[in-house]
Amino acid sequence: MVALSNVQFGKRNEDVRTVQKALIKRGRDIPDGATGLFGEQTRAAYRAEQLAQGFTGADADGLPGPTSLATLGRLTDLFRVDVEHVSANGGGRLALAQVSFTDPGDESGEEAMRRYARKACELTGMEPKFGVPALTTIAKRESACNHPRFRVNTTDTNARGPKAPDGHPRNCSRGATQCIPSTFAAYHQAGTATTPYDVVACMSATINYVRDRYHVSRSGSDFAARVQQADPQRSPRGY
Structure with a gap:
């Protein structure tokens, strides 16, 4: 079992060594071998x-993120991923099978997104003055603040897998801030809905994800600086 929180740039431990062995098995080049140190060589190999x-x-x-790391472990049969102890997962991790695909009937539009973002900030402990504009910007760019039934991407590289109950491939990005189900499950916030179509649940998972993946601070003061897609002063860029 490999903990996602252990496999981070600059860390040295046995989980890193296991991941390095998996990368080498997949034919990725790490000149120094499986040293247990996550440095530039390992980052290049992981990329x-x-x-x-x-x-x-x-x-x-x-x-590493939860999806790519879990896939690496599965492809090499060397490890499974423990995301339970990711520090920012909100204490509400779901099994993938627990993710639902129902339409909660949430409102659309930018003003509604701001209200939902404020609630997500409240649940996750992020300061609204930073989190609300960042999440609203992401929602505008990722889903156009649209009606929930339109908040699914069926054309990008994630659009694969067996059909989910909503009729779309299971791995499609969904929701106001476009979470794929495995990421939504891994970073699900306790006390929120189990469907990424629920705006508060989707935004809460996004907050937990960016804290872990982009090292955004607890307050969110660096949210827009670290996540370009959240910064209205910069051009859109997937996150």
């Missing part, structure tokens, strides 16, 4: 693995 898995742009940054 190559992300690209091979179909990640692109900012998603192929060489930093």
